[in-house]
Amino acid sequence: xxxxxxxxxxxxxxxxxxxxxxxxxxxxxxxxxxxxxxxxxxxxxxxxxxxxxxxxxxxxxxxxxxxxxxxxxxxxxxxxxxxxxxxxxxxxxxxxxxxxxxxxxxxxxxxxxxxxxxxxxxxxxxxxxxxxxxxxxxxxxxxxxxxxxxxxxxxxxxxxxxxxxxxxxxxxxxxxxxxxxxxxxxxxxxxxxxxxxxxxxxxxxxxxxxxxxxxxxxxxxxxxxx
Numbered sequence: 001x002x003x004x005x006x007x008x009x010x011x012x013x014x015x016x017x018x019x020x021x022x023x024x025x026x027x028x029x030x031x032x033x034x035x036x037x038x039x040x041x042x043x044x045x046x047x048x049x050x051x052x053x054x055x056x057x058x059x060x061x062x063x064x065x066x067x068x069x070x071x072x073x074x075x076x077x078x079x080x081x082x083x084x085x086x087x088x089x090x091x092x093x094x095x096x097x098x099x100x101x102x103x104x105x106x107x108x109x110x111x112x113x114x115x116x117x118x119x120x121x122x123x124x125x126x127x128x129x130x131x132x133x134x135x136x137x138x139x140x141x142x143x144x145x146x147x148x149x150x151x152x153x154x155x156x157x158x159x160x161x162x163x164x165x166x167x168x169x170x171x172x173x174x175x176x177x178x179x180x181x182x183x184x185x186x187x188x189x190x191x192x193x194x195x196x197x198x199x200x201x202x203x204x205x206x207x208x209x210x211x212x213x214x215x216x217x218x219x220x221x222x223x224x225x226x
Contacts (some may be wrong), residue, residue: 002160006010009065011155016177019166023186024146025078035065035066036065036066037062037065037066037067037206037208037209037210037217038066038067039066039084040067040068040095040106040209040210041067041068041069041070041104041105042057042062042067042068042069042070042106042107042108042109042209043070043072043100043102043104043107043108043109043121043129043223044069044070044071044072044108044109044110044111045071045072045073045081045097045108045109045110045126045145045149046072046111046113046116046120046131047070047073047074047075047079047115047116047119047120047123047124047126048075048079048115048116048119048220049080049082049113049114049115049116049118049119050079050080050081050113050116051081051082051084051112051113051116051144051145051168051195052081052088052089052112053083053084053195053198054111054112054113054143054144054146054195054198055111055189056079056081057123057195057198057202058111058131058141058143058198058201058202059108059109060134061202061206062109062205062206062209065206067209068094068098070094071091071092071093071094071095071106072094072095072096072097072100072129072151073093073096073097074096074097074098074123074125074126075093076091076093076096077089077093078092078093079091079093082113082115082116087202088114088116092168095102095124095134097123097129098125098130101132102129102132102133102135102136102138103132103136105133105138105153106138106139106209106212107133107138107139107140107208107209108130108133108138108139108141108151108152108206109139109140109141109142110140110141110142110143110146110147110149111143111144111146111209112142112143112144112145112146113144113145114145116145117145117146117148117149118148119153120148120149121148121149121151121152126149126151127152127153128153130149130150130153130155130199131153131154131155134153134155134189135167135216136213137187137188137213137215138188138212138213139188139189139190139208139209139211139212139213139214140188140189140190141187141189141190141204141206141208141209142161142163142189142190142191142193143191143193143194143198143201144163144164144192144193144194144195145163145164145166145167146163146191147161147162147163147167147171147191148163148167148170148191151167151171151174151176156171156174156175156176157174157175157176158175158176158177159177159186159187159189160176160177160184161175161176161177161179161184161191162177162178162179162180162181162182162183162184162185162191162192162193163178163191163193164193165180165193166192180193181193182200182201183197183200183201183203183204183205187210187214188202188206188208188211188213188214190205220223
């Protein structure tokens with residue numbers, strides 16, 4: 001190999017090496033999206049029988065956006081998900097409901113699951129915990145059967161929301177405006193119908209959690225994303 005060829009080989013190697021390091025640095029550098037919820041702490045309230053996909057997907061989205069997520073339950077040790085047609089995985093409980101206070105958190109996520117919400121709505125501590133977020137206007141996201149505990153907490157009156165279709169009569173009887181939509185936001189309350197809505201649910205949830213508390217004033221002003 002002559003001197004000119006050697007110089008070109010070295011130069012090319014340096015260019016490739018520099019480009020590789022630049023790409024690696026770009027991949028490792030936090031983006032605006034991954035930092036959108038940095039410094040935020042999100043409560044996730046569940047009992048045995050929550051729909052597993054409605055915890056795992058939204059929780060990952062929150063973690064990826066920089067939030068700290070805390071799994072809360074009245075149960076000790078672990079809670080078990082329901083994976084469509086059978087029992088799913090077990091997840092460690094990070095904080096006992098008896099020790100949880102709404103003021104410790106910036107936002108609340110309520111996964112669905114029939115068994116999960118049946119247990120939560122009959123637990124006065126869970127109902128009061130949820131209501132405390134609405135009392136101060138902190139954002140809440142609930143999917144599928146998750147809004148059932150909102151009915152029990154009497155916080156849907158005058159709001160537009162969606163849910164699993166079996167809840168529509170309960171929501172309307174509680175004064176809510178139930179609408180069949182992929183995702184609805186009403187003054188920081190984000191709701192969706194089912195697991196297939198999770199991508200849209202996650203986007204709107206992160207947007208509202210990043211925005212922070214809302215002060216409920218006047219008539220409902222809601223937006224629908226289909």
